[in-house]
Amino acid sequence: MTRQERAARTRCELVHAAAVLFEQQGFAQTTLNGICREVGVSSGALHFHFENKAAIANAIEEKASSTLRHTVSRQRPRRAGALQELIDTSHVLVAQLRDDLIVRSGVRLSHDIARQGGPAFRQEWQARVRALLEEAKEDGSLAPGVSVAEVAATVTLATVGLMALGRSDTEWLSGSSVTGFWRLVLPQLAGADFADRLDPCGAAA
């Protein structure tokens, strides 16, 4: 392994160790010494990569953001209009929160008031929910009489609730609660031509 490869591996290990500690203890309680101890490196080695604790947190948040942004903005095959794409995207999001440590830690950090960061991803997600619902109105997967603003708000409430509940109890991230939500609201939302084709379980599974 070259020196460069070793450095990249150490950086990666530091980010992962920090993600675990931030998730367990929050930003304020986590120390640089604690992170070094987990990885088994000196504080000099840590400072070679990161100036301070905030710099590591930023690295985690940026990586989580870019993963989520990619998930959310990705065009999926339109099985049954934009409404199905919204359902599928919500399932992928929840699966990522469940399975990807960096995503989970990044979302946690962006809600940690001690960090004074903003819930930036949340706003992007809200914008995407709204955009997909507008498209669904166009393509007919969303029924004509339905208020996009009202549905967007309800989808946002449910998904943000899931992120909040999933932080203390990962049972919520199993996917069945997303399915249950969609099953409950779909009959009100589905356009006539799409009612039989929309699948509350999503395509992620």
Add this chain to the structure above:
Amino acid sequence: MTRQERAARTRCELVHAAAVLFEQQGFAQTTLNGICREVGVSSGALHFHFENKAAIANAIEEKASSTLRHTVSRQRPRRAGALQELIDTSHVLVAQLRDDLIVRSGVRLSHDIARQGGPAFRQEWQARVRALLEEAKEDGSLAPGVSVAEVAATVTLATVGLMALGRSDTEWLSGSSVTGFWRLVLPQLAGADFADRLDPCGAAA
């Protein structure tokens, strides 16, 4: 004013000042000196009432919990079965989060990972949602084919989402998002004899 009255007033002022600072900065960043400065008392006066920062936070959380517990467990006039009572209770909850500083700060604290406290109220609320839905099944306000567990999960997602979103943007606590949620799900939930009587706006307003 007697010495006892003065002491009670100071205690109340300390709790309120701490609630403001915890809400703005989180638990970890708030200092006892900052709290004293807000109220204009010495640290000796503060220590007469509270041993440390955690003791003030506990006092806020206990007061918030007892207010919310009272709200949630209160029997309301059954205008249209237990399902309407659940709708009304959700509206009162949101109004309290919006209007009551101690409740807002207490809920915030119970989610602050730096405090290592548990989201105790959340569990009580989940239990109450479930109990009211079971009753609604009995009295016919909830339609027979509906899964109590699935509806309970969705109501929990939406209300916890509201608490989370309301922490950074109080617009969410206006009550209209609760109404929108109920409007969307009620057609799936309402028992035949209750469909016309159930009111998504709740009785709180």
